[in-house]
Amino acid sequence: MDHDTSRAPEYDVVILGCGPAGLQAAIHSARKKASTLVLGRPASSSLWRAHIENYCCVEGVKSGEELLTAGIGQARGFGAEILHEDAVATAQEGDFFSVTIESGRKVTAYALVMATGISRKGLGLKGEKELVGKGISYCVDCDANFYRGGKVAVTGDGSAAAHGALTLAKIAGEVSLITKGLDVSEAMKRELKESHVKLYEGEVKELEGGERLEAVVLGDGTRLEMECLFIEKGAKGAMELAAFLGVTLDPEKFTFILTDKNQATNVPGIFAAGDICGQPFQMAKAVGEGCVAGMSAAAYAGKKRRERG
Numbered sequence: 001m002d003h004d005t006s007r008a009p010e011y012d013v014v015i016l017g018c019g020p021a022g023l024q025a026a027i028h029s030a031r032k033k034a035s036t037l038v039l040g041r042p043a044s045s046s047l048w049r050a051h052i053e054n055y056c057c058v059e060g061v062k063s064g065e066e067l068l069t070a071g072i073g074q075a076r077g078f079g080a081e082i083l084h085e086d087a088v089a090t091a092q093e094g095d096f097f098s099v100t101i102e103s104g105r106k107v108t109a110y111a112l113v114m115a116t117g118i119s120r121k122g123l124g125l126k127g128e129k130e131l132v133g134k135g136i137s138y139c140v141d142c143d144a145n146f147y148r149g150g151k152v153a154v155t156g157d158g159s160a161a162a163h164g165a166l167t168l169a170k171i172a173g174e175v176s177l178i179t180k181g182l183d184v185s186e187a188m189k190r191e192l193k194e195s196h197v198k199l200y201e202g203e204v205k206e207l208e209g210g211e212r213l214e215a216v217v218l219g220d221g222t223r224l225e226m227e228c229l230f231i232e233k234g235a236k237g238a239m240e241l242a243a244f245l246g247v248t249l250d251p252e253k254f255t256f257i258l259t260d261k262n263q264a265t266n267v268p269g270i271f272a273a274g275d276i277c278g279q280p281f282q283m284a285k286a287v288g289e290g291c292v293a294g295m296s297a298a299a300y301a302g303k304k305r306r307e308r309g
């Protein structure tokens with residue numbers, strides 16, 4: 001905990017996710033006069049490239065991009081602030097939460113809404129599944145310490161990969177970042193340049209090893225020996241962000257966040273909505289859950305604010 005918890009948090013509600021669930025949560029939270037911040041990239045929403053014809057009250061076929069652009073305008077119109085940056089870490093700070101974003105800035109709020117959608121994490125390479133836990137990892141924050149002083153690499157193009165490489169730079173001996181092109185903030189690019197992380201442009205095409213991973217081969221034939229390859233695609237997965245806060249996931253596959261009828265998780269002050277809460281993966285469900293989560297989060301924050309006086 002490194003935030004002065006005697007001071008009130010910066011926002012009432014911080015929403016992680018700029019898809020239909022997050023935007024609807026923002027609309028309802030902001031309309032309840034809760035100060036609201038939305039994080040995330042609309043172009044990373046599943047909806048961005050979709051074409052929707054089964055959403056009630058919208059006739060014909062509408063592009064997802066058009067719908068999201070309208071949603072952003074509405075949320076801003078009701079007073080929500082929107083920042084197109086990803087959350088890279090979360091923590092409980094006394095009676096509120098902190099969220100570290102790509103630029104390194106830390107924002108604080110009484111309530112969080114997790115609306116980060118679903119992520120497809122693997123590279124789909126031969127041997128990948130067999131090597132999980134034996135030199136293949138999908139979570140820098142979980143496994144970095146196993147490679148103290150070691151030779152490791154991270155692959156991915158978003159903030160999770162960049163943040164992962166920067167985290168490993170403080171722990172491992174040699175860190176490479178393999179990327180087709182980073183889609184992260186300028187501040188994060190600068191931090192990487194100033195670190196000792198080696199950048200490789202390209203994609204991992206092959207994994208080498210038997211009992212454990214020994215090396216990876218890139219598309220241009222470059223062979224890199226390493227003890228572990230961290231696969232961190234896109235943004236930091238909600239599962240990791242939520243798990244660090246003690247949020248309960250579905251007991252069978254640990255792929256969805258469990259919520260009650262108010263979209264509340266088991267952790268007071270944390271709500272969730274949309275694809276991250278499980279199937280069906282549909283815009284109508286995401287919007288409905290977003291509405292409930294936004295209202296619940298705003299009510300929770302209001303109560304906390306009044307308690308502080």
Ligand SMILES: Cc1cc2nc3c(=O)[nH]c(=O)nc-3n(C[C@H](O)[C@H](O)[C@H](O)COP(=O)(O)OP(=O)(O)OC[C@H]3O[C@@H](n4cnc5c(N)ncnc54)[C@H](O)[C@@H]3O)c2cc1C
Binds near residue numbers: 040045051085
């Ligand atoms: C090709 C395709 C076609 C589809 N067609 C239909 C259809 O016809 N009808 C229908 O109803 N549904 C359709 N869907 C499904 C629909 O798009 C999803 O159900 C809906 O977008 C889910 O909304 P969401 O807000 O939960 O997640 P998403 O829309 O996926 O949004 C997730 C958001 O979280 C953000 N995020 C992720 N990680 C972080 C982080 N660490 N910090 C901050 N932000 C983060 C992302 O940037 C993104 O903004 C389709 C989906 C696809 C892929």
